Amino acid sequence: MEEIMTMIFNGINLVKELEFSLSSQELPESDLSNSLGSISTLFGDANERLKSQLAWKNSLAQLEPVRMMDMMMETEPALTQQDHWIRYPVMQTVKGNDDTSRPRHRPRKKDIGGEETVLMAAMGRIEIPPDDNYTWRKYGQKEILGSRFPRAYYRCTHQKLYKCPAKKQVQRLDEDPYTFRVTYRSSHTCHFFATSLTSSAHVHATTPAANVPAVVNLAETMIGNMDSVVPFGELPYFNHHCLVPGDDANCEDTWNYDMSS
DNA sequence: TTAATTTGACCAGA
């Protein structure tokens, strides 16, 4: 983090130098271009490093939320709960729901299948939840009774193309505007992820929590394409076994973390 | 031009 702060301060110094040069009108256009390029590169690099750092912490937390929380509390016990969420975005499962009762004309939440609600911290003090490595398309927003913030409704971008039923709702918490309650409904069947198509081929199907894609995607960001590093079969994968095709209610979903198989 | 977002209306369940 210190390195990132140093980069930011260096960028600020460059801006100040540029400002001074402009005010004294002693800067040729070629130097102006170089100066702007340096500033842009410096802030861009700092931003990228920051994003990588946050994504890394986020993905670790998604793998083992409880253990990660314990580890972080051990190392920084003085942090408040809110500071903790802001600094280390953590995904916490709140509840599950597999109610699949009563068919209706228009598919409603109880028809769609599995439901999982997680709490996700904003990436810093901004009003958007962290990326979960899927591409979503917003299809609605509603003011919710008793809530200060509206609820946003998203469906998978690939809904039409691949008939992917995945949906999610995002709601900011009244008590903590920097925390989002994200409710995932139905699993992705599109098998594609926002930024990594190559790695997605290794994942047989997807789950709402999307843990593995996040890790694979992050690893690719850090060390390049996983194809050249991790042989197929050594990645954890998701089994989606249906007795009746299309009948999610009677499917068996399991993660296989056994690297020896 | 295409894709995504916004937003008011509509629908279904409680």
Place this chain on the structure above:
DNA sequence: TCTGGTCAAATTAA
């Protein structure tokens, strides 16, 4: 009848 979830036309962004 109220509320939450979805639709779809209009608008905006890329």
